[in-house]
Amino acid sequence: MAAAEPSERDFDHLRRRMVEEQLRDRGIRDERVLEAMQTVPRHRFVSGWAASAAYEDEPLAIGLSQTISQPYMVARMTELLELDPDSRVLEIGTGSGYQAAVLGELAGEIWTIERHDELARKAAELLQELGYLRVHVVAGDGTLGLAEHAPYDAIVVTAAAPRIPQALLDQLADGGRLVIPVGDRSMQRLRVVTRRGESFDEKDVLGCRFVPLVGVAGYADE
Numbered sequence: 001m002a003a004a005e006p007s008e009r010d011f012d013h014l015r016r017r018m019v020e021e022q023l024r025d026r027g028i029r030d031e032r033v034l035e036a037m038q039t040v041p042r043h044r045f046v047s048g049w050a051a052s053a054a055y056e057d058e059p060l061a062i063g064l065s066q067t068i069s070q071p072y073m074v075a076r077m078t079e080l081l082e083l084d085p086d087s088r089v090l091e092i093g094t095g096s097g098y099q100a101a102v103l104g105e106l107a108g109e110i111w112t113i114e115r116h117d118e119l120a121r122k123a124a125e126l127l128q129e130l131g132y133l134r135v136h137v138v139a140g141d142g143t144l145g146l147a148e149h150a151p152y153d154a155i156v157v158t159a160a161a162p163r164i165p166q167a168l169l170d171q172l173a174d175g176g177r178l179v180i181p182v183g184d185r186s187m188q189r190l191r192v193v194t195r196r197g198e199s200f201d202e203k204d205v206l207g208c209r210f211v212p213l214v215g216v217a218g219y220a221d222e
């Protein structure tokens with residue numbers, strides 16, 4: 001007999017363990033971020049058999065060679081954005097919509113851009129079904145940012161950039177933060193850039209591995 005599908009209660013339990021062991025014990029301190037990670041049903045953002053692995057300490061495949069980052073990376077990047085309930089946020093790389101949902105728990109208005117139409121459409125449907133009505137999914141090339149809703153208090157890029165796209169710096173509000181993995185296609189460093197007027201203060205945070213950011217100010221399509 002096949003094993004029974006985990007119930008919502010099982011998932012809730014797995015999620016609680018994820019928050020304690022993978023996030024709190026490893027130094028994620030922001031209680032609002034921990035609460036958001038406890039609330040968003042990560043298993044809903046992956047399909048079929050992959051749902052049972054949703055709360056493990058690893059990235060998850062979402063099709064079209066793309067992945068949702070490991071829970072720790074999502075939490076760490078979110079913490080670095082220093083969101084408050086009024087923040088206007090831009091995400092580049094919607095993917096499944098999971099990171100966008102976490103942002104939706106913490107910020108005021110969120111725009112998220114995805115270059116694959118099919119992923120954008122699926123993510124928009126799911127986010128709506130789950131009630132994330134302040135998260136707006138846009139299909140397009142996020143390396144150009146989204147000028148019509150700028151400036152943003154926080155911008156997060158969830159794909160690896162060869163260099164920091166100028167448009168994203170231009171669209172950052174004064175005092176705003178940009179969190180972005182920068183490096184080659186196989187390895188990157190996560191950086192945080194804070195805007196102070198016309199100067200940009202840059203900090204190196206940790207090593208990471210993301211799928212490539214493909215676009216005009218990113219990598220060429222292979």
Ligand code: SAH
Binds near residue numbers: 069099
């Ligand atoms: N944040 C996502 C995971 C991102 S995976 C989640 O929580 O599920 C990286 C995503 O960035 C992929 O879906 C990829 O198609 C997308 N991407 C890559 N280059 C892009 C670009 N220039 N503009 C928008 N999306 C891009």
